[in-house]
Amino acid sequence: MEIKDRNDLFKIRAFSEEKYQQYSLTSLTAYCVYWLHRWKVTTSLETVAVASHRMFPMKFGMVGWPEFPDITRTNRSVLQMRPKYRNLATSAVDKGVFLNQRGIEEAESLASRLGAPVIGDRAAEFVSRRAVRPELGKRARSVHPESDVAAVRSSQLFQMYVDSRFDQAEAIELVGLLKVYDHTPSSEKRAKLKRLLESATDVKDEEVAAFLHEVEQRFRRYLNR
Secondary structure, three states: OOOOOHHHHHHEEOOOHHHHOOOOHHHHHHHHHHHHHHOOOOOOHHHHHHHHHHHOHHHHEEOOEEEEEOHHHHHHHHHHOOOOOOOOEEEEOOOEEEEOHHHHHHHHHHHHHHOOOEEOOEEOOOOOHHHOOOOOOOOOOOOOHHHHHHHHHOOHHHHHHHOOOHHHOOHHHHHHHHOOOOOOOHHHHHHHHHHHHHHHHHOOOHHHHHHHHHHHHHOHHHHOO
16 A cells, blocks of 8 residues: 555554664654655655654654654754755755655665555555666656646646746756656756657647756756756
């Protein structure tokens, strides 16, 4: 079973305390954020607080009210994960928490020891991202151009383009469009953008193609860093 939306977080079973009591709050938070990203669930502070409490209640419960998540504790952990301190993640109040490469490695290391979260009566599937990384430059047979174009049109970055707010766009909106992480290698980001452009060309959607060319120009430095 997998998490489909944030309401499914209540189906997560807690780990036994002896399995996680030795690990720091930041490591456990990285683990939670890692799984939320895999499930494509928003990583807002509130969601991370709930997920962390569901998995590790003795670490993330309120003092005196252990059955409830302590969002203040989660917030302190997230702040400690920033580049200035543990350098595991970046975060923004209105966008969520995003692991960097070091954060991913921390979470995957912990997953190899704790195992995957249990949802209902089944453990989530754990596969290292590095083990499933596709070969660059090869277009997957399962790619459907229409689906790619529909995904582009439903993205926040495209909406900003349509609303004439494209000049306000930041890298995090590009990451959302490409469905990658900020730390994903630039070559993979460029390959993703190229695939989307090919799909727009295939279905002759000139508006989306023009938008993607604008994206390439605006984020050229970011895509080639």
